Structures are given as C-alpha cells and as structure tokens.
Amino acid sequence: MPTATLSSYLTYTPSGSISPASVIMSVISPTYTVQSEGIINIPIGTGAGLPIPIPIPVAFPPPFVNDINVLVIKNTNVYDMYLSLNGSGPLFRLAPGGEFIAAHPANVALFGIPIISAMVITTTAQLVAGSVSYFVFGS
Numbered sequence: 001m002p003t004a005t006l007s008s009y010l011t012y013t014p015s016g017s018i019s020p021a022s023v024i025m026s027v028i029s030p031t032y033t034v035q036s037e038g039i040i041n042i043p044i045g046t047g048a049g050l051p052i053p054i055p056i057p058v059a060f061p062p063p064f065v066n067d068i069n070v071l072v073i074k075n076t077n078v079y080d081m082y083l084s085l086n087g088s089g090p091l092f093r094l095a096p097g098g099e100f101i102a103a104h105p106a107n108v109a110l111f112g113i114p115i116i117s118a119m120v121i122t123t124t125a126q127l128v129a130g131s132v133s134y135f136v137f138g139s
Contacts, residue, residue: 001031004070004137006103028103030069032137039133046126054118054134067107067114070137073100077130082121
C-alpha cells in the first residue's frame with residue numbers, strides 16, 4: 001500500500017534568544033488505499049452559510065466505514081470559512097491562508113471516532129472569487 005508522509009516543523013525564536021530554533025514536531029506516515037486532492041472554486045455571489053463538501057473518496061462498499069488518515073484543508077479564499085467534520089455544525093473559523101491538518105498513523109475506526117466527512121461553510125457573501133484546496137488520504 002502507498003504511504004503518505006506528513007512532517008511538521010516549527011521554527012521560532014525562543015524567549016531571550018536572537019537565533020531562531022527549528023524543531024521537528026512530528027512525522028506521521030499512514031498507509032492509504034484512496035486519495036483525493038483538488039481545489040474547490042467559490043464563485044462571486046456565493047451566499048453566506050453555504051456548506052461546501054470536501055470530496056471524500058469511498059474506500060469500501062457499505063457497511064465499512066471510511067477512515068481519513070490525513071486531511072489537509074487550506075483556505076485560499078479571501079474570507080474566513082467555517083470548518084465542519086462528520087456532519088457537525090461549524091467547529092471553528094479557518095482564516096484566509098489558514099490550514100486545518102488532521103493526521104494519524106493508523107485507522108481509528110475500531111477504537112475511536114474516525115473522520116469520515118468534512119466541509120467548509122461560507123461565513124459571508126463572496127464579493128470576489130475564492131477557493132479552498134484539500135488533500136485527503138484514507139482507507
């Protein structure tokens with residue numbers, strides 16, 4: 001099976017220092033059987049409160065539950081967007097240029113609550129065209 005590797009790095013200047021420090025936060029490499037990536041365009045005139053589903057590939061026929069091992073959503077829109085997971089209401093705002101990243105090294109469906117769906121929701125009427133980019137790896 002293919003593997004997706006997500007590496008997190010944090011570079012910052014510690015208190016009392018003039019030199020930046022770089023820290024490897026984590027490296028997560030789950031295997032996956034399905035993937036989806038792309039850009040969702042949000043046209044001018046789109047109203048506030050519109051839910052926009054992130055395309056989630058289907059890994060297995062029912063009754064199996066998809067499990068998203070890596071989910072990256074980047075708000076490339078000029079407006080804030082709400083983020084919703086698993087059919088919830090808006091969980092939080094994703095600022096322009098902001099990213100939501102969720103990753104785990106193995107399926108959690110047997111031991112926890114997996115991420116099986118995601119959507120962004122417009123917070124205001126779109127006066128200019130925008131977009132949201134996404135990467136989904138699951139099994």
